[in-house]
Amino acid sequence: MPDNYNGTWEMESNENFEGYMVALGIDFATRKIAKHLKQTKEIVQNGNNFKTRTLSTFRNYDVDFTVGEEFEEHTKGLDNRVVKVKTW
Template sequence: MPASLCGTWDIISNTNFEGYMVALGISPNLRKIALKLKQKKVIELKGEQYIIKTTSSFRNYTTRFNVGQEFEEFTKGLDNRRLKSLVTWKGNKLVCEQTGEKNNRGWAHWIEDDKLHLDLYCDGEVCSQVFKKKGCE
């Protein structure tokens, strides 16, 4: 069984976030704001449903899903698109494949060296983020 992703996580590195946002079609003004934000993730597992909250001082985004069940997702406050998303375990990674207007879009979360890693990808651009667990859970 993969390591638990649950907890509260503060971002400590964010590589190629701008390239990823350009691939999503985010406006230059919003990109400037987003690049200055310090994101936090809160990941919970309630029954079989994962809840992932991404928060900052500017915008918050929450997604809820059951692993292995396709769901409709509206990326309100991000790039405001309607997608079909499917999250599965691939080895120790929780991987989401998203279909919609953009090609090769999705993300992967995993734990390595007591840190939460997140790769966000879209149209050949990959943003790699690393988070450190906040306090004791």
């Protein structure tokens, strides 16, 4: 079982996020907005089950998953892709 991540987490900083977004093929306008966002992540953990909520002035979205199980994430907060996560 992973450590206890329950709580509300505030982003303090990020480095080279724009370069990361360029590598993902994110469009110019979305990159300019996203690089200035300060996100808050709310996490509720029950053993290996996670419920996460990402909050920002741009978009809010939820992701629920179980550690060790494959799941799909819809990147609604960034570029609206569907990403399959195989491990965590």
